[in-house]
Every structure is written in C-alpha cells, then in structure tokens.
Amino acid sequence: MxxxxxxxxYEEDGVEKYNEARLxxxxxxxxxxxxxxxxxxxxxxxxxxxxxxxxMAAQLRSNGIGVEDIYETPVCKxxxxxxxxxxxxxxxQITVPH
Numbered sequence: 001m002x003x004x005x006x007x008x009x010y011e012e013d014g015v016e017k018y019n020e021a022r023l024x025x026x027x028x029x030x031x032x033x034x035x036x037x038x039x040x041x042x043x044x045x046x047x048x049x050x051x052x053x054x055x056m057a058a059q060l061r062s063n064g065i066g067v068e069d070i071y072e073t074p075v076c077k078x079x080x081x082x083x084x085x086x087x088x089x090x091x092x093q094i095t096v097p098h
Contacts (some may be wrong), residue, residue, distance in 0.1 A: 004028060010073055018073075029092070036080065036088050045088035053077045053093035 010018060015089050019030040031048050033040040050056045059065045067081045072095075079097035080090045 006030075010075065022027065027092075031090075038088055045090065047078075047090035047092050049092050049094070051093065053079060053091050056091055 002037060004023070006019045006021045009016040009019045013054055016032070017035045018029065018031050020027045022028075025051055031045070031047070032054050038045055053070055060067045060081065065081050068079050070077050070079045074095065075096045077093045077095060080088055083089050
C-alpha cells in the first residue's frame, strides 16, 4: 500500500532478519525484534545509515556512549547503542552497491 519495493531479505539460518526499501535518498528498514534485542511490539528502535561506521562508533565511544561491536553481514556493517531514554539506536553502513 505504501509503494515500497524491498531489496531482498537478509537471512540467518533460514530466518528473515532484515529487509530494506529505497525511500527518497535514503532507506526504510524493517528488522525483527529478536535481532535487535527488544521485545516484539516495543517500537523502540531506529537505524541511521552512515558513510563510515567505524569512525562514527569511535566518535560515540569517545563521548562515553557504549556502542556495541560492529557486526558484519554479507552486504553491510551494523552496530547499536541505547540512547539516554533506553531506545535502541542502530548505525548501518552499506558495503556492497545496491
């Protein structure tokens, strides 16, 4: 109904974990709750696409933010942290062209 065309699922062990659709100059992403470590229905997460995830994670850590280790998939790199209100914030860097 929204006219989104998803690029194809990222799966682990046959389970779809993540999918994304082009939205303007950025991306709209769906991630299953267990992959981001949040209860289903909590709607407590957001992801931002960045150009250099290592630099961004280092900058956040230098400001005292507990950023998780960067997780590499076949198409991207991802890391997460909790904001002061307890919301999950993810950073995402594409590593292969769409």
